[in-house]
Amino acid sequence: MMDDTEPTTTATAALTTDQRLDVVEAKLDALASQIQTLVDAQRPILDLASEVGPIADEMMSTGIDQLSHLQDRGYFDLAAEGKYLVDRLVEDYDPSDLHDLADNAANILDTVRMATQPSVMAVIRDAAESFDSARELEPVSPIGAVRRVRKDKNVQRGFAFVLDVLARVGRASARAPRPSRGQLAAAVSHAAPPSRETRRSSAAAAAVGASSTASTTSAGPGPADESAFVPDAEWSREVATATAAAYGVAELSENHWQLIDFVRAQYVSSGSTPNIRKVTKLSGIPTRDIYALFPKAPGKVMAATAGVPKPVGCL
Amino acid sequence: MKNLVILGAGTAGSMMANKLRRRLGPEWSITVVDRDNDHVYQPGLLFVPFGVYRPGELVRDRSSFLPDGVDFVVAEIDTVDAVAKTVSLDTGRTLAYDLLVVATGTRTAPAETSGLTGAGWNESIFDFYTMEGATRLGEALERFTGGRIVLNIVDMPIKCPVAPLEFMFLADHHFHERGIRDQVELVYATPLDAAFTKPRAAAELGTLLERKNIELETDFNTSEVDGVGQVLHAYDGRALEYDVLVTVPLHQGSEWIERSGLGDAFGFLPTHPNTLQVEGLDDVFALGDATDLQTSKAGSVAHFQGDVLIENIERHLNGVELLADFDGHANCFIETGFGKAILIDFNYDTEPLAGRFPLPGLGPFSLLKETAVNHWGKLGFRWIYWNSLVRGLDLPIDHRMLMAGKEA
Numbered sequence: 001m002m003d004d005t006e007p008t009t010t011a012t013a014a015l016t017t018d019q020r021l022d023v024v025e026a027k028l029d030a031l032a033s034q035i036q037t038l039v040d041a042q043r044p045i046l047d048l049a050s051e052v053g054p055i056a057d058e059m060m061s062t063g064i065d066q067l068s069h070l071q072d073r074g075y076f077d078l079a080a081e082g083k084y085l086v087d088r089l090v091e092d093y094d095p096s097d098l099h100d101l102a103d104n105a106a107n108i109l110d111t112v113r114m115a116t117q118p119s120v121m122a123v124i125r126d127a128a129e130s131f132d133s134a135r136e137l138e139p140v141s142p143i144g145a146v147r148r149v150r151k152d153k154n155v156q157r158g159f160a161f162v163l164d165v166l167a168r169v170g171r172a173s174a175r176a177p178r179p180s181r182g183q184l185a186a187a188v189s190h191a192a193p194p195s196r197e198t199r200r201s202s203a204a205a206a207a208v209g210a211s212s213t214a215s216t217t218s219a220g221p222g223p224a225d226e227s228a229f230v231p232d233a234e235w236s237r238e239v240a241t242a243t244a245a246a247y248g249v250a251e252l253s254e255n256h257w258q259l260i261d262f263v264r265a266q267y268v269s270s271g272s273t274p275n276i277r278k279v280t281k282l283s284g285i286p287t288r289d290i291y292a293l294f295p296k297a298p299g300k301v302m303a304a305t306a307g308v309p310k311p312v313g314c315l
Numbered sequence: 316m317k318n319l320v321i322l323g324a325g326t327a328g329s330m331m332a333n334k335l336r337r338r339l340g341p342e343w344s345i346t347v348v349d350r351d352n353d354h355v356y357q358p359g360l361l362f363v364p365f366g367v368y369r370p371g372e373l374v375r376d377r378s379s380f381l382p383d384g385v386d387f388v389v390a391e392i393d394t395v396d397a398v399a400k401t402v403s404l405d406t407g408r409t410l411a412y413d414l415l416v417v418a419t420g421t422r423t424a425p426a427e428t429s430g431l432t433g434a435g436w437n438e439s440i441f442d443f444y445t446m447e448g449a450t451r452l453g454e455a456l457e458r459f460t461g462g463r464i465v466l467n468i469v470d471m472p473i474k475c476p477v478a479p480l481e482f483m484f485l486a487d488h489h490f491h492e493r494g495i496r497d498q499v500e501l502v503y504a505t506p507l508d509a510a511f512t513k514p515r516a517a518a519e520l521g522t523l524l525e526r527k528n529i530e531l532e533t534d535f536n537t538s539e540v541d542g543v544g545q546v547l548h549a550y551d552g553r554a555l556e557y558d559v560l561v562t563v564p565l566h567q568g569s570e571w572i573e574r575s576g577l578g579d580a581f582g583f584l585p586t587h588p589n590t591l592q593v594e595g596l597d598d599v600f601a602l603g604d605a606t607d608l609q610t611s612k613a614g615s616v617a618h619f620q621g622d623v624l625i626e627n628i629e630r631h632l633n634g635v636e637l638l639a640d641f642d643g644h645a646n647c648f649i650e651t652g653f654g655k656a657i658l659i660d661f662n663y664d665t666e667p668l669a670g671r672f673p674l675p676g677l678g679p680f681s682l683l684k685e686t687a688v689n690h691w692g693k694l695g696f697r698w699i700y701w702n703s704l705v706r707g708l709d710l711p712i713d714h715r716m717l718m719a720g721k722e723a
Contacts, residue, residue: 044702051698055691058654062687272609275506276536276550277470277565281580287538291550297534300508312512312609 230307240305247301260306267308275299275311320412324349324377327603327617328418333707334625336382346386352377363449380705392571397596417601425564434542440560461498462558468505469537469565474612481650487527488652504535513666583607589639591624610643619644619714644716648693656689662716675720
C-alpha cells in the first residue's frame, strides 16, 4: 500500500503549481458533470413534488366536500346505527357461520333473486295485507277448513302450494345437513346462465336504445343520410335537385352545378369532402359567392346535394 | 455515416429524437432543427388566462429534452428539396438527409381573417393559442366586470379541438367564482353543426353548454371582424356583437412546406393515414400536427403515432414492408370547470364513447363523463409530458384504441 502511494506522491511533488492546478481543475470538472447528472436525475422528482402538492390539495378538498355532503344526507348517523347492527351480527354469528355463508353465497343470491320476482313479491304483499286484516277474519273450525278446501278453488291452489312446499322441506331435510361444494357448484352453474342471459339481452336492449338516440341526434334537417356516399348509379341531376330543395335551395343554376360537380369530383378523387375554405382555395370561387348560392351551411348542403359525406370537422 | 434530420423539436420531434437515438446505431447522425429554443407546454396555455399556470412555468429549453448524440440546430427552415434530399436553412446552411422526419406542427394565421389583427387586436380581440395572446387575455379577463364574451373558431382543423370548449367552461367557472357570472354573456360560435363533430360527444358537450348557460351558434363561418364596432360577421349574414372576442384563428402548416411545394391547400403534408410515410416521398415520414390526417391535432396523437413510426422507420431501413398500424387514436381531457373534466378516447372509425380508461371497467378515468379524477389526470399530465412523453419514454397506454371498457 505504502509502496504504491509513495511514487505518486513524489510525482505530484515534482509537478509545478500550474500543473497541479490543472489536475485539480480536471477533477473539479469531472465532479461538476457528476453533480449535473445527479441534479438532472432529481429534476423529475422535484417536478413531481411541485405538481402533486396542488393536486393533493384539490383531492383533499373534494374529499372533504364529499364527506360533508354525506354528513348532510345523514349517512354518518346511519353508519353509527349500522355499528349496532354489526355488533348484533358479531354477537349472533361466529366465523364458521361466515364460512357457511360464503359457501352458500350463490344459493342465497339466487334465492333472493327468485324471492324478489314481482309475482312472488305480490303474493307476499297480499299475505301481509291478509295478516293485517287477520283480526277481522272469522275463526275457522277444522270442519269449516275442510269445507273451504272442497269449495274454494283459490284455497285449493294455495293448499296444493303449501303441500308442495312441505314436500320439498321434507326432501331437503332427508339429505345431508350441509350441502357439499359439488352441489353448490351445480346450483351456481344452473343459476348462472339465465341471469347472464338476462344481462346480455338487457345490455343489447340498452345498446339498441342508445344507437337509436344516436341516430336521431345525428339526423339533420335534410332527407339524406349525411354520412353516406351516393354511388353514380343512384345519383342524378334529379336526385340532386330534390336534395337541394329539401335543404331550401329551390333552383339550381349553372353556378350551383359547377360547385356541386366540383365537390363530388373532389370526393371521388381524394376520398374526402372538401370544406368551404378548401373549395374556395381549390376552385377559386370566393366564399361569398358560395354563400350567395347556398345561403345556409353551404359545406353541408353542397355535400348532401353532391351525394357525398358531409365534410369531417376533424375532431 | 448516414444522416437523419428531424424538422421540429416540439412534442413530436423531441419524442422521435429520443426514440430514434436509442434505436439507431452509431452510424447514424441525428440533427434536429427548430426556429428557437423555447419548448412550450401547449396544453397549459388554456390555463394561463385564468391564472392557473404562469407563463414561466410552461416553457423549457428544447435542448434539455434532446438526448446526447443529437445535434440541435436553431434556424428557420427555408425549403426542403425532396429530390436532392436536402434541407436549406435561412442561415445559409444546407443539411443533406438520408431520412427525414417532419414534425413542424401547425401555426395560427390570424392575419388570414379580414379585420382580425386590425383594430382591437390584443385589446378586445385575443387568441389563447400563443403565450402572448394567453397572457394578454388573462389581463383582460382580470379587468372584465361584465358584458359579452364571444369565442369563435375560424375554421377546422385546429390544434386541440376541445380547447375552445374548455375555455368556455373555465370562463363560466371563473366568473362564478368572482360572483359576476350573471353579468357575463358567453357565446360559442363554431363552424361545425354542433358543439362537437361526433354525435355522442356532441350531445354530451351540447348539454353541458346548455347547463352552464353558454350560448351556442352553429354553422358560424366567420367572414370578417369589425374591430372598431366590435362585431363579428359570418358569411351567412349573422353578426355577433362582443365586448371581448376570443378567437381561434385559422390554422396552417409550416411556411417551408408551402415554399417547397409539398403541402396541400393549407400547408399540411399529405401523409399515409396508417403508415405515416409522406405520400410520394420514400424517405420522408411525418407525424404530429404537420400532417393532413383526419384525426385530432393533439399531443396524444403524436405520441401514439410515435409508437408506430419508430417501428416503421426501422422497417423502412431494413427494406421490410411498413406496418399500416396507426388507427387515428387520440385521447383528450376536456376541462369542464369546477374541478372536473371529461376524458374522450377515439380513432378514425370510432367516435368517443362512454366507459372506463385505461383499464376496462376500473378506470381510474371515466370516458365521456365529468369526474374529479379526470381533472386530476389533466393536471398531473404536465409532469408526464415533461418527463416521459417528450423524452420518448413508453407510457402504459397502447397506440391502438381498445373497445374494451367502452360502451358501444
